[in-house]
Amino acid sequence: MGRSGAFGGSVVLWALLAAHVAMAFEPVSVGIAIGAVSLTGYLSYSDWYCRFTECCREDRPLNASALKLDLEEKLFGQHLATEVILKALTGFRNNKNPKKPLTLSLHGWAGTGKNFVSQIVAENLYPKGLKSNFVHLFVSTLHFPHEQKTKLYQDQLQKWIRGNVSACASSVFIFDEMDKLHPGIIDAIKPFLDYYEQVDGISYRKAIFIFLSNAGGDLITKTTLDFWRAGRKREEIQLKDLEPVLSVGVFNNKHSGLWHSGLIDKNLIDYFIPFLPLEYRHVKMCVRAEMRARGAAVDEDIVTRVADEMTFFPKDEKIFSDKGCKTVQSRLDFH
DSSP states (O other): OOHHHHHHHHHHHHHHHHHHHGGGSOHHHHHHHHHHHHHHTHHHHHHHHTTTSOOOOTTOOOOHHHHHHHHHHHOOSOHHHHHHHHHHHHHHHHOSSOSSOEEEEEEOOTTSSHHHHHHHHHHHHSTTGGGSTTEEEEEHHHHSOOGGGHHHHHHHHHHHHHHHHHHOTTOEEEEEOGGGSOTTSGGGGHHHHSSOSOBTTBOOTTOEEEEEESTTHHHHHHHHHHHHHTTOOGGGOOHHHHHHHHHHHHHTOTTSTTTTOHHHHTTOOOEEEEOOOOBHHHHHHHHHHHHHHTTOOOOHHHHHHHHHHSOEESTTTOOEETTTTTTHHHHHTTO
């Protein structure tokens, strides 16, 4: 039997086995898929296989409309983050030949939405979101707790990223608590974020790196407060008002994992994205969203009571929630 005959026979055999395995699934779609396998061979086999297990689909387009809707409906008071993340991700995924990985650094106080955004991004890139085999979360205090083990962590980090990008070029890496990461550790990944076509035979250009940090929160709050005191709307704040001072401030912050980092020095971080402190009205939005997520009707009396229980700063003006929306869920449990 020739090569084409052997391949055709294996496809038919596979189709019969697949039909047996798929008895519990939709009969119409099963029949269509099996027919497609017979006609198009390997391509359809791959498509069919990926219906039952998670695949790294580098050609899977980003649904920009869905991402935009998620950000607008689920993220409150963060016009800058919404705009920058949408444009950055859409532009990066639409570029068939990026020159470097996309690297985003998210900054702001706790409860302003950084972790929530990383979850939204992950879910829009891979259906399983943070549970995907191709989305990897590192937590500084959990994965890199000991300063004296910096060299070990650097080696492990390089091996981990190299292995995962080898398996899936469009892998996503999220580093949480960057403000608690011991300085120097993150510089181990500098070669992977640079403009190299390949590093030891592996291209990292389609990967995405996201850093989450409280560092710079004071600078962001100062700018936001200055706008408020000047009678200007927070929506008037532009990225250029914050990004330059944020990058310099984080670079010079000894309590930042990016302290004197080559990632900043070599301009390898594409965007420093500020998350503004949340106001009373934003906290109420968070409460309403949490009630809807629980399947409950929105009760405005409860919304107000929960928001009123939060504490706000500065001491005299009391404009911004000191915990953002971080404790909304637990407080709602008491109502």
